Amino acid sequence: MxxxxxxxxxxxxxxxxxxxxxxxxxxxxxxxxRCQEPKLGHRVCANCGYYRDRAVFVKEAE
Ligand SMILES: [Zn+2]
Numbered sequence: 001m002x003x004x005x006x007x008x009x010x011x012x013x014x015x016x017x018x019x020x021x022x023x024x025x026x027x028x029x030x031x032x033x034r035c036q037e038p039k040l041g042h043r044v045c046a047n048c049g050y051y052r053d054r055a056v057f058v059k060e061a062e
Pocket of ligand 1: 032033034035036037045046047048049050
């Protein structure tokens, strides 16, 4: 079995373990065309309950 010749430093180890943060995509926040509230792309708007031109759920009256 292969054995590493040199031990990597703690800084290199921590640098490698921090790499996953770069691979996580930034969530694409867009404005809802109906109520102009910020919402996630390809998701139902949490404010008005609409996706595209369709009512997915009716928001409770306040
Ligand atoms: Zn909306």
